Amino acid sequence: MMGDWAWRRAFLVQWLLMKAVRYYGPGQPFRLEERDRRKPEAGEVLVQVTASGMCHTELHFKSGLLDLGVAPVTMGHEVVGRIESVGEDVSPDRVGERVVVYYYLGCLRCAYCRVGNEHLCPNLRAEYGFISDGGYAEYMTVPARNAVPLPSSISDVEAAPIGCGVTTAVHAAKLAESKVDEWVVVYGIGGVGFGLIQLASAIGARTIAVSRSVAKLNKARELGAEFAVNATEVPTAEKIREITEGAGADVIFECVGTEESMKEASVALGRRGRLVFIGYSPDSFTIHPIQLVVLEQKVLGSVGATLNELYEAVNLVERGVVRTIVDRALPLEQFESGLSALERGELVGRAVLVPSE
Numbered sequence: 001m002m003g004d005w006a007w008r009r010a011f012l013v014q015w016l017l018m019k020a021v022r023y024y025g026p027g028q029p030f031r032l033e034e035r036d037r038r039k040p041e042a043g044e045v046l047v048q049v050t051a052s053g054m055c056h057t058e059l060h061f062k063s064g065l066l067d068l069g070v071a072p073v074t075m076g077h078e079v080v081g082r083i084e085s086v087g088e089d090v091s092p093d094r095v096g097e098r099v100v101v102y103y104y105l106g107c108l109r110c111a112y113c114r115v116g117n118e119h120l121c122p123n124l125r126a127e128y129g130f131i132s133d134g135g136y137a138e139y140m141t142v143p144a145r146n147a148v149p150l151p152s153s154i155s156d157v158e159a160a161p162i163g164c165g166v167t168t169a170v171h172a173a174k175l176a177e178s179k180v181d182e183w184v185v186v187y188g189i190g191g192v193g194f195g196l197i198q199l200a201s202a203i204g205a206r207t208i209a210v211s212r213s214v215a216k217l218n219k220a221r222e223l224g225a226e227f228a229v230n231a232t233e234v235p236t237a238e239k240i241r242e243i244t245e246g247a248g249a250d251v252i253f254e255c256v257g258t259e260e261s262m263k264e265a266s267v268a269l270g271r272r273g274r275l276v277f278i279g280y281s282p283d284s285f286t287i288h289p290i291q292l293v294v295l296e297q298k299v300l301g302s303v304g305a306t307l308n309e310l311y312e313a314v315n316l317v318e319r320g321v322v323r324t325i326v327d328r329a330l331p332l333e334q335f336e337s338g339l340s341a342l343e344r345g346e347l348v349g350r351a352v353l354v355p356s357e
């Protein structure tokens with residue numbers, strides 16, 4: 001029979017505590033801890049997390065490249081789950097609903113928020129998995145509006161990459177304004193890259209996938225990439241010039257951001273080309289302005305997505321326009337193995353943590 005203390009602990013774990021993977025500052029290992037579950041306040045919902053995608057951003061936190069100055073904080077911004085309970089002012093009908101989380105909460109008053117560009121809000125009230133507790137946990141509390149309904153045709157694990165991977169691709173694709181018949185290069189094939197390849201193909205652009213991994217290139221071809229360039233075998237820019245018959249690319253999505261990839265991308269960019277930065281590393285980007293002037297090129301950055309773009313991303317996956325790619329699902333306790341596989345570039349698609357079934 002359980003002793004009094006053990007019984008009490010079991011009760012607490014079941015009703016009040018949860019496991020969570022937390023960031024403790026640059027260069028420090030993440031820690032698996034037992035935490036209080038935060039009860040939903042007015043306008044909020046408590047989500048039982050069933051799938052939580054692992055994004056490259058977590059590696060940037062770990063290495064210290066991305067330091068937002070908030071620690072400790074629970075990682076995870078690609079979150080799917082089931083609404084367990086609701087706070088005041090939220091319809092109890094939502095209990096049991098399957099949802100994917102929108103990870104920004106802007107001030108909802110500034111000029112960016114007013115037109116829906118909440119991801120650019122200078123006064124964010126929360127950014128889950130960045131400066132606010134995210135979904136590498138059994139439970140997560142978010143405003144009801146941030147819990148976006150998921151159709152039953154998409155499984156939890158399959159849905160996890162929608163929260164960041166697919167939404168980031170949707171947002172970047174819009175900024176790039178790629179058109180029918182244009183040459184679109186996706187440089188670096190991860191959670192975002194797979195989405196970009198499919199979106200570019202869907203609008204009738206001609207797609208070139210670039211990666212150092214044969215497995216990722218094969219998957220990109222399977223998803224509609226017209227050409228696959230192995231960056232370990234050929235000078236990438238030269239190959240892109242050859243494929244485009246000298247013209248160069250109209251759009252390059254830079255999902256790697258190393259000195260080498262940025263150099264190749266800028267050389268491969270054609271007239272009126274748009275070089276869109278999504279990924280980054282410690283390296284800086286250099287370009288002579290004469291190239292931008294003479295070829296009327298644009299260099300831009302793309303971060304996150306709007307709430308509406310999350311709705312669009314869910315819709316794209318539901319309609320089969322975009323397929324999410326999941327390499328493996330892991331229990332929360334095995335987050336380290338997921339992170340190291342991601343770091344080694346072994347994953348073809350996402351590793352998804354499954355905190356609770």
Ligand SMILES: [Zn+2]
Pocket residue numbers: 055056057077164165
């Ligand atoms: Zn992400």
Ligand SMILES: [Zn+2]
Pocket residue numbers: 106107108109110111112113114118121122123124
């Ligand atoms: Zn705002």
